[in-house]
Amino acid sequence: MTEFSMNISQMAWPCVVAAAWLLGDIVNRSLHLPRISVYALTGFALVNLFPTYLSPLDNHSLVLLANIAFGLMLFEFAYRINVRWLSLNPWIAITGLVEAGATFATVYCVALWYGSTQLMSLLLAALAMSSSPAAVIRVINEQRSSGQVSERILHLTAINTVLAVFVFKLILVYWTMQTPGDFLKASAQSLHVMLVACASVLAGTVFGILLPTILRWRGKQAQDATLGFAFAVILLVALSHASSLSPVLATLSFGLVARHRRISLGRTQRNFGVLGELLAVVLFVFAASTLAWTQVLAGVMLGSLLLVMRLGSKIVVTTLLAPASGISMRKGLLSGLGLAPVSVFLILNLEQTNSLGIATTNEWYALVAMTLILEIAGPILTQLALYLAKETPEEQEQ
Template structure:
């Protein structure tokens, strides 16, 4: 052996994991700087550093295979979806049917406007429908994180959580139906076209129901032991997420429905540590960084005006659709405007649905998918700021309450 055998090979082969670990540290520091000096949400720093250091920016972190970071995103999103579901009381829809009407009107208007614009620019109707269903989704990750961070409470906050949960359900269900139609147009047999969405929706509902039963039984015995209960719940969420992926179900629907079911079975909401403790919080930060790393802005090169147009019409659709029924549902115009603005963000759910579509239809990935990815990245970055401003405008954050 020579002395060189004790030294690392040159040039150094640095693992992407090292860059990811360093990015986590920088992202947290940048997030804190955003809050202290600019009064902006931490999420902007988390996503922004991923965009800057990732393949779409300076390229310090190379393109990571989807299967290397998809599980992190699924787990973190599962935590936030269950957290969202556990805060939403579906009984409110029965007590105030105008809320259900507002939610449906907002989702239908968003779909119709985006679909019409895409058809107007000569996008095939089925592909336009897929994008329009994804556009319905309001980011549960950004909403839950921003509401938690800003400690917002009130009518607008409660409606925002409810409508975000419902928009996620609409987007996933109708996206799967639109994809099934596209498979049918591509020559897939009618039986397989119909069976796929039925299996996904039915299987996801069954897994969510089993999760809810197990959750309640464990909660009955360990409800007084907060730390132990949080650890077990975190493990259950991880198990449900992985099981849903293994069975080719929708982890998004499973975890959101599980949270809604467990909340529906209780008369009062259950308070958990934000993101179920430190481990969950780290996963959530990594998820936002991963979203930034996955950012693909190539769609702006050839479709800049289309991206801006889609962003503008979607914002207007969500804002204007909540106004007609505002007073009937029990809020004023000012609150309704704040709610409409807060419904704008897109993030992980839209990203995952876009990637799933691209896997099934590669031609979508290199065409309309790039436009959609650029659209998502922009609304990831400005979305948290819009939510924060809207909640402050509604007077539901501590610094604005009198």
Template sequence: MPDLLPILTSLAWPIALAVAWLAGEFGQRFTGLPRISFYGLVGFALGSAQIGVLPAPDAGPVALLADIAFGLILFELGYRINLRWLVNNPWLGVAGLAESVLTFVAVYLVALAFGTTHIIALMMAALSMGTSPATVVRVINEQRSSGQVTERVLHLTALNCVLAVFAFNAIIGFWIFRTFDAVGEALWQSSVMLAGSALVGAVFGVVVPALLRAIHNPRQDATVAFALAIVLLAAICDAGALSPYIAALAFGLTARHRRIAFSQAQRNFGALGELLTVLLFVYAASTLDWRQIAAGSALAVVVVLVRQVSKMLGVTAFARLSGVSWRKGALTGLGLAPLSVFVILLMEHARHAGVHVVEELRAMAAVTMLLEVFGPVIIQRVLVWAREAPENPHAA
């Protein structure tokens, strides 16, 4: 009789994905909440630190698939960014910088007030600047939302990603050098990583559209070509210690301006994207440990509140200057609530790189779990309140 343990271990991920998908479908049907909230709950429950169905996270093929899934979403986000709009309306960029800086300062001070060390407080502040494009893009596509608030949330999410990756890597550099005397070197390394990742993504954004034009059928073959390119891009960044997230964002941004069509029917990259989205949210939530969440819960609640107020204030302050009402400015700031997947993957990359101080970020584990569930719900309600998505989610 064959040993059942290896068989059950090999079936863990397929079973988890099937359970998560079913939970998402039935959960959305009966509650109207976004499917990804249920994917996250299933992933967390089945994680190695909870029920233990899924193995402990490592840098294996599932982690690479999660990077590819996130890369597809970031490509789509980059593809929807209109740089000309940011040039014509610079106050939107100013609002993004203001809310990011305000968030960084506020979370840093709160973390210090709770007795955390300076380096951990800095890491928490940098991570809190970000907004999860996985949640934002997924909910917007699921709701088929469009309008001023939708576009502003997308553009500010992209800006938040770049700023958070830069700040987090710079602070990781501080930790590696063990002294703030090496600030210049840490900033330089972070800048080089950011620039290198953006350059690789931009090269893909030029080469792939050129190849699509060469085969004389870009509209039909664009989705497959872009998906294969993201797979290759993630592998290159993984081998070259670059950020696959910045590279994928730059890829989408450049491809948009090469004028290769990416139609509404291709959003989420079809069945491939749907499957990888389930894997992404299950994997991200499965890396969390309930003990770390419990240990950091008090600080996490305060960080979530302070972060949200900071983002709303920063965006609302420049709402009229950027061409919208105070109400839409506040809704845009509220729509930047999602955080979970982006933070989890950044922390996993840092851990795999040997940055063991990440284990001390217990409060961020609690923050991400809170926003894993509530982040999708918040942005869904924002889109409805802005009248840019249907009130009845079953229509989506």
């Protein structure tokens, strides 16, 4: 009986991933909803229904596959970022900074008003700043959208994601420095945070320089670029985890540098082809499966309030600053709406703070609830924004 139970456990995750893929395809064809929303909902529902056989964080192979998938999406996301465009139109960068700052301030004040501690209010505010690069790039690729709103969603997401990573780390360092007797420890941690960030960016930059050079040397850029980049991302993610670097900063840096080395992935290889499609299912199923139903129920009130304030802040800022950046206020509003998705990997960042005793607080539960709602509804809102902006092929033809 024990052997039979073990066999069921080994088969459980492949069956969940296959079921999520099938349901995602059916719902997308019938209701035209984003596949990744269905993947997330399937993963959350099945893991909470069968917790005995499905324990995502204990499955090291699944964690590795999810991290590789996340790395591939971050690379492709960064590959779409045009730094030169930000310099030509600095109001886009200003919008990103103001939007992230306004989100941080709003969520921080609301969390304090609700009775949260200063530490949790700061952490919630930092995590709320970021949109989900993985969800945004998947929806844009799935809809084959292009235009001003699509590009602004991409660039604003890049800005607030990088800011969220740095601010989150700095808050942990600041809090350690406030602890009596830990000044030397806090100083060492501050230096460590800076070194890790610099090393992560350096690693991605080195990969971004070396791989295009190798592809040029081989003389088969058009045929091998996508496969070469896929192998490089896998190696970079593995290196980041083995050396405790930030895979987010590393893969984003890799994509940015590779773009400016003039190597093209090619239209037929969006999402890294079949490999990317398969890993995308694993990623979004795994991400939502890390959330517990009891935690969602416990934090749904504060989570819903933070969700409204977070999205409202982004929409207000992008709408008001839209004319200065060269678009209408309507497109500015849609750009803010497209920033709705939030990544469940933000919750995984809080694993390093377990020593602070926050893993069972009401604020933690609120973050779980907000993340689940936006893992499912966020991609739908992004798709709606692109549709209303008439940047999908179907709308462009009308």
